[in-house]
Amino acid sequence: MSVQDGVDDVGEFAALLRTLKERTDRSYGSLARRLNMNTSTLHRYCAGEAVPLDFAPVERFAALCGASAEERLELHRRWLLAVAARQRPRPASAAGPAETGTDTDTDTDTDTDTADGPVESPAEADSLPGLPWYRRGRVAVGLAAACAVLAALGSLAALPDGRRASAGDRPGTAAPAPSGTAKTEAPDGKSPSPAPSGTSPAPRRSSPSATPKRLKPSPSPSVRTTPPAGKTASAPPLTWSADSQAWKLGCGHDYVVAKPPAQVPPPPVPQDAGVWAASQNAVHGGETLVRLSVQGRTDTAVVLEALRVRVVGRSAPAPGNAYAMDQGCGGSITPRSFDVNLDKDRPIARAVAGSDAGTPIPAVRMPYRVSARDPEVLLVNARTQGCDCRWYLELDWSSQGRKGTVRIDDAGRPFRTSGIKGLPRYTYDTSERRWAPYG
Template sequence: MAVAAAVVTALFATLGSLSALPSGHAAPDAGDRVSGAPTAKAAGGARHGSATPSPSPSKTHGRPSGSPSPSPSGSGGTSPGPSTSPSPKAVSAGIPLTWTVYSHRWAVGCGHNYVIDKTPDQVPPPPAPQDASPWVQTQNGVHGGQTLVDITVQGRSDAAVVLEALRVRVVGRSAPLKSPSYFTGGGCGGLMGPGSFDVDLDMDRPIARPVPGDGEGADSRTLSMPFRVSVKDPQVLMVDAQTEACDCRWYMELDWSSRGRTGTVRIDDEGVPFRTSGIKGLPQYWYRENGWALVTD
């Protein structure tokens, strides 16, 4: 498979997309699916914007190699000593991939709407696209109407890891925020590549809908899972999630398989769900030379 990273915008709420849970209730992590060996599961993504994903915290199921074996029920005497041979479960446990998440991509690099509970004179000028994340954090901003997420996935070795499905879990719904929306308009940049996927968060069971890339020829292809990654062959999943009718909190689950094992990792915004709120009917501001101006048309 080619070394260059294939750009894939993916938001997959596939086969088992779950219905939204009531607002304020977190959904439990999905149980691991086992195929011949135990599966590892991790929560949270790696840091934003990293070109090469770093390992994420993981939790391994199964008894570690060398730990004492339990004594049979009702048996007398002393318990058996530590296992002298490595446990196959412990040897095979572990997540064979790493990933990074960046949740402040702007549509075609032009700009993005953020809902901010401040008056225009309290909001500083919009940032450059690469500085969007810290700018939004200092303003306590929320994605307005749309969240674009780049997920870079890479294997830990030359062994192929198949990315089977990307599902969406909406864990909170409430009425859209009433604060103004600020559009961080700027210069336009790169287009969405082949393999883009749209997700409608307003659906009871959000699913991913493959759409063509923005380019021409090969760049306008429509791609869908599964994809294959390794340490030399990363993959970028580009997710476009939208809402008009709710203040939605959501995260994703990525199913993988490799060498007879299967598992699921949680993809979220550095340990917390992504958050997207509708902006229909809100006052909207655009930054001009002399400050924020209300959009009237």
């Protein structure tokens, strides 16, 4: 088999990994954390730059992405071909400039086995029998480094007075700082100033471009934090934002408006739904979809422990007419979400799996981890048939010995959802440019 055939085998394996990854709404970092591997390692697998020596991480990846039994079998077949291609000896003339490192990898948390290194010459390869061609370059480099260290030690031992060289023996090198102080070098040729004992220089701040975009924090009255013993409470380590004007599949939603059809303007585009609903004093009809974005303030992981529902008011469904924003949404994609039945005495947020053309999308299970670099978007679908319900969410979190609860509401007010059973329902006829009875 030619070298080109081996490259094709690796590329087909990586292409199938990317196909499975694209079915999820998770980033490489989110997937890698659940697979207990580095983000860069997973990215190299999906880019065809490395092939895992063990099929176990590939099997876990397929299960996390919801692969079917047939897809897992095909993934195993392509993995076998890719491993065989990467372990097959190749002539020196076939190795290009980019093929300078190990082509296989494992699912460990270190990247030392996949770092790029120089390829040795054929003569050096012959001097290291018993090792694969792709391992000999590192051994040769290690031997050269060891020889250099031994030569340096020999030169130090040959000093005239028999003592070891110190920082003060070398020309142009300042003597070490006295015990109890830490010497720091000042820029622009200024004299350095000693730092107090037991302290270290302040860490350098990252550039603004490297700082991820932060979400709007929740209002302070909606925050409850329990600090560790002996410490005072501080701001929660996470931020959130909630969009209560989301529509099912981006097109379907009902609003209850206490106006006749002639006085109601045409339905808006989804991005203008909030302005339209506010101008008409509209209430969510039948269900409310809340798109909740959560992320940490720093790179430290924050564990989302639980999502609860609090109903603070129930009354008879709001009077008026139900206005459908579309004549129905078709499609084969059902997003995963948290389903809330507000008609229950004690409603709970139940995780529901999604579907993509028949392929299941795993439900979001608590506990869950977020950080500044790894945010998460949760979709809550709250529905009712027989009440005008006012409600909000509570999100429990924990991080580094702290725990607390944030209240998720509609800009300081409870969310509101009213049933539409028995109400006149209308849809907008675009050809007649008016509202007409639904169906």
